[in-house]
Amino acid sequence: xxxxxxxxxxxxxxxxxxACNKKINILIALSKITLAPLAYINVIINTNFSTKILFLIxxxxxxxxxxxxxLLSEKTNYFVSGLISFLLGHLSFIxxxxxxxxxxxxxxxxxxxxxxxEILMFKITxxxxxxxxxxxxxxxxxxxxxxxxxxxxNPFFIIGTSLFTLSDSFIARNVxxxxxxxxxxxVMSTYTLALILLSLGLVYLY
Numbered sequence: 375x376x377x378x379x380x381x382x383x384x385x386x387x388x389x390x391x392x393a394c395n396k397k398i399n400i401l402i403a404l405s406k407i408t409l410a411p412l413a414y415i416n417v418i419i420n421t422n423f424s425t426k427i428l429f430l431i432x433x434x435x436x437x438x439x440x441x442x443x444x445l446l447s448e449k450t451n452y453f454v455s456g457l458i459s460f461l462l463g464h465l466s467f468i469x470x471x472x473x474x475x476x477x478x479x480x481x482x483x484x485x486x487x488x489x490x491x492e493i494l495m496f497k498i499t500x501x502x503x504x505x506x507x508x509x510x511x512x513x514x515x516x517x518x519x520x521x522x523x524x525x526x527x528n529p530f531f532i533i534g535t536s537l538f539t540l541s542d543s544f545i546a547r548n549v550x551x552x553x554x555x556x557x558x559x560x561v562m563s564t565y566t567l568a569l570i571l572l573s574l575g576l577v578y579l580y
Contacts, residue, residue, distance in 0.1 A: 394557070407442055407443060413569045431576060444456035477525055501551065531572065
């Protein structure tokens with residue numbers, strides 16, 4: 375396995391954590407927008423998927439990159455656009471999961487397990503005002519994201535999608551409740567782990 379992209383990803387993740395802790399905005403932005411491309415490169419140099427799957431993988435990381443760029447702004451319209459971009463990235467991954475499913479029954483097991491977290495997410499987002507509906511729709515997709523990843527029986531996918539959801543729940547909590555916000559370090563640490571685990575999941579799948 376070629377680990378060059380993986381090592382660069384880890385380096386940029388560390389830089390991002392330090393920048394978040396020190397609140398160095400320019401470094402936060404520059405390091406953040408390298409993460410999705412590096413996770414993508416890690417897949418490309420370690421696999422040789424069919425054109426169809428490669429296209430879907432490219433869509434996933436392209437949408438994640440666009441979402442990262444849009445979410446650098448705190449304006450509402452940029453937030454919603456970023457949410458849509460990540461939603462499209464997740465949908466692309468969901469199609470990949472469906473192509474490599476091993477046990478569809480696990481999908482329903484995970485959906486049942488995710489009922490309570492989904493109820494909690496709806497309670498959090500009820501204070502989101504204009505962002506309430508977009509975030510609730512997005513949270514439903516995240517539940518499907520995890521449940522469908524489980525059908526592949528790929529541990530990297532299951533943990534990665536779960537961490538993605540955790541990171542997004544931190545963001546939702548921050549948007550809906552201005553007090554006692556989760557730190558950007560907490561948001562980014564779970565997000566970076568999710569990105570690289572999904573990348574490793576694709577390599578493991580191959």
